[in-house]
Amino acid sequence: MQNDELMIIEKHTENLRKGFHVWPALKYGKIRAMGDARWTADLLLATWEQGETGAPPTHELEYRTGASKGGFDKLDFNFLPESQWLPLDTPFDLSVSLNKRSEGQKIVIPIPFYGGGMSYGSISENIMLSRAMAALKWGTFTSTGEGGYPPSLVPYKEHVITQVATGMFGVREETIQYAPIVEFKYAQGAKPGLGGHLLGDKTTVAVAKMRESVPWVSLFSPFPFHSVYSVEDHKKHIDWINTVNPQALIAVKVSTPIDIDMVAVGSFYANAHILQIDGGYGGTGAAPEIAKKNIAMPIEYAIPKVHRYLTAEGIRNELTIMASGGLRSAYDIAKIIALGADGCVLGTAELVALGCTRCANCERGRGCPFGLTTTDPELQQLVDPEWGAKRISNLYASYVKQLKDILRKLGLKSISELRGRTDFLVYRP
Numbered sequence: 001m002q003n004d005e006l007m008i009i010e011k012h013t014e015n016l017r018k019g020f021h022v023w024p025a026l027k028y029g030k031i032r033a034m035g036d037a038r039w040t041a042d043l044l045l046a047t048w049e050q051g052e053t054g055a056p057p058t059h060e061l062e063y064r065t066g067a068s069k070g071g072f073d074k075l076d077f078n079f080l081p082e083s084q085w086l087p088l089d090t091p092f093d094l095s096v097s098l099n100k101r102s103e104g105q106k107i108v109i110p111i112p113f114y115g116g117g118m119s120y121g122s123i124s125e126n127i128m129l130s131r132a133m134a135a136l137k138w139g140t141f142t143s144t145g146e147g148g149y150p151p152s153l154v155p156y157k158e159h160v161i162t163q164v165a166t167g168m169f170g171v172r173e174e175t176i177q178y179a180p181i182v183e184f185k186y187a188q189g190a191k192p193g194l195g196g197h198l199l200g201d202k203t204t205v206a207v208a209k210m211r212e213s214v215p216w217v218s219l220f221s222p223f224p225f226h227s228v229y230s231v232e233d234h235k236k237h238i239d240w241i242n243t244v245n246p247q248a249l250i251a252v253k254v255s256t257p258i259d260i261d262m263v264a265v266g267s268f269y270a271n272a273h274i275l276q277i278d279g280g281y282g283g284t285g286a287a288p289e290i291a292k293k294n295i296a297m298p299i300e301y302a303i304p305k306v307h308r309y310l311t312a313e314g315i316r317n318e319l320t321i322m323a324s325g326g327l328r329s330a331y332d333i334a335k336i337i338a339l340g341a342d343g344c345v346l347g348t349a350e351l352v353a354l355g356c357t358r359c360a361n362c363e364r365g366r367g368c369p370f371g372l373t374t375t376d377p378e379l380q381q382l383v384d385p386e387w388g389a390k391r392i393s394n395l396y397a398s399y400v401k402q403l404k405d406i407l408r409k410l411g412l413k414s415i416s417e418l419r420g421r422t423d424f425l426v427y428r429p
């Protein structure tokens with residue numbers, strides 16, 4: 001075993017003694033057996049460590065990329081010579097406007113990312129709370145996902161996006177009225193065309209109540225919205241939300257079909273403020289492998305395609321583009337912005353900071369053995385929301401440090417200057 005691994009195990013053994021969350025893979029030292037080509041053991045451990053320290057690892061773990069031999073893992077930054085780097089005390093601006101239109105409320109997040117939809121039923125309520133508390137701390141957002149809005153999230157409502165998906169689970173007037181942003185989930189990059197599934201084992205009494213369903217019965221969100229087959233239908237959906245909550249910004253989450261540029265332009269003309277483009281690398285263990293690996297267009301292709309098309313149409317500066325689907329590190333975030341996104345939406349990285357080992361057991365039985373993607377009342381207690389919020393906040397802090405460092409080495413003072421700068425990227429054969 002290498003020194004860095006021993007160091008981390010030592011640190012976590014100390015945490016275990018204090019009664020903190022348990023990560024058995026670390027406990028037993030089988031860390032090289034974890035992960036896969038995208039989420040390598042190094043990246044899992046480094047993300048866990050960033051959740052603990054709030055800074056990138058200082059030892060040998062590779063925290064910037066995975067080892068997939070493609071996509072983000074082959075892209076790198078072509079930094080300026082060191083003599084041209086900006087001073088360390090430069091006031092870098094990482095903010096992103098979520099409403100680029102001239103009308104409507106202005107919402108600006110100080111960091112170029114927010115938490116993506118993970119539903120009540122797919123993750124535990126304590127994880128939802130952890131994410132909302134971290135969003136409040138950083139002035140950004142988290143999304144409810146499609147399973148309803150637990151009352152415990154209401155104190156954080158200024159930082160919670162209400163999602164409306166095809167199953168309409170738990171969608172109520174008041175949950176739309178709470179939200180500064182309402183998000184329509186049309187599709188998910190990990191399983192486009194397949195809708196959503198929550199298996200009966202996880203549909204506890206509490207989940208069924210929130211979703212206005214029957215306990216222990218599998219719940220399916222169909223694909224697509226059967227009320228939306230055109231831009232005009234899409235606009236009617238948005239008008240419906242605006243009638244219930246005239247202040248709300250509208251986000252639209254789509255996967256990456258071959259005509260994603262047409263989807264983007266349609267969303268703009270339907271009056272969306274944010275387009276979340278969800279690529280094929282995302283999803284928890286609940287998404288079928290065959291779908292994750294074979295259906296959606298990789299996000300590295302989809303984002304430049306949309307960025308270029310909207311620029312040519314003259315509307316790029318009126319729609320916020322957020323990329324999602326398997327963004328694993330600050331370097332992935334910076335690369336997708338250089339490819340044309342305004343910012344990105346995080347999911348799995350937050351769970352990894354909380355101890356996810358990518359074991360793909362999310363949907364089975366009682367769900368996650370670490371209390372993350374579970375609805376089991378006993379397993380949920382493994383994560384204390386204060387602890388979870390601290391770890392997610394720490395991950396954000398580490399990402400912010402790295403993003404500023406990347407900007408510094410590119411001679412840029414703001415993240416918006418990086419958008420679409422593919423000239424800063426190089427392909428490493």
Ligand code: SF4
Pocket residue numbers: 284285351355356357358359360361362363367368369370372373
């Ligand atoms: S079951 Fe838990 S540890 Fe395993 S992939 Fe799902 S969230 Fe991660």
